[in-house]
Amino acid sequence: MRKLPVYLLLDTSGSMFGEPIEAVNNGVQVLLSTLRSDPYALETAHLSVITFNNSARQEVPMTELSTFQAPTLAASGCTALGEALSLVAQRADAEVTKTTAEKKGDWKPLVFIMTDGAPTDDLQRGLDEFKKRKWGVVVACAAGAGASTDTLSKITECVVSLDKADSKTISKFFKWVSASISTSSMKVDEGHGDVTGLGELPPPPPEVNIVV
Numbered sequence: 001m002r003k004l005p006v007y008l009l010l011d012t013s014g015s016m017f018g019e020p021i022e023a024v025n026n027g028v029q030v031l032l033s034t035l036r037s038d039p040y041a042l043e044t045a046h047l048s049v050i051t052f053n054n055s056a057r058q059e060v061p062m063t064e065l066s067t068f069q070a071p072t073l074a075a076s077g078c079t080a081l082g083e084a085l086s087l088v089a090q091r092a093d094a095e096v097t098k099t100t101a102e103k104k105g106d107w108k109p110l111v112f113i114m115t116d117g118a119p120t121d122d123l124q125r126g127l128d129e130f131k132k133r134k135w136g137v138v139v140a141c142a143a144g145a146g147a148s149t150d151t152l153s154k155i156t157e158c159v160v161s162l163d164k165a166d167s168k169t170i171s172k173f174f175k176w177v178s179a180s181i182s183t184s185s186m187k188v189d190e191g192h193g194d195v196t197g198l199g200e201l202p203p204p205p206p207e208v209n210i211v212v
Helices: 019-036 039-044 081-093 123-131 149-153 169-187
Strands: 004-011 045-052 058-063 110-115 139-142 158-162 208-211
Touching: 004 081, 004 158, 004 169, 019 045, 019 169, 039 045, 039 169, 045 081, 045 169, 058 081, 058 158, 081 110, 081 123, 110 169, 139 149, 149 158, 149 208, 158 169, 169 208
Parallel strands: 004 045, 004 110, 110 139, 139 158
Antiparallel strands: 045 058, 158 208
């Protein structure tokens, strides 16, 4: 069975302390319970969580939905977004099955990035590694006023912003991510191919602004 790999890259820097990180923890739980009630997602979607603060780390390796255990995230430190991009590129090399002449590999991974600040490390180095890989849709979310949409637009054309990094808004973002994964699962399951752009995803709720 070809899997649909999904990477969540989540900012756990100090500025996310308090309500924002609680909202992210709740958001991941909502995402899991929503996807587990979707037969298409259960069949194809696999999930991994990568966090970044002073450094990047893979909290949960690529795991099928039915056995995925959500990590409890805490906030501290800086914003090593460049390192997170390098790490997801390396993990995708190890975790995503490539298509060969003999058999079809996995679908192109979906990547959802959420950050509330500017990178504090060498973004370009990570970006160069990230761009060498083939991805499906990559969505970068600027949560709150401290995040730079200009920086995120270097990573992907699909940039969204949240006016506030509070529990209601972050929850709406994760619900939209769930719906996007569900839609992507259904498309690949029905043989429509990889999902590559925002236009193929459900429209986001009013709290999630598309940055053009």
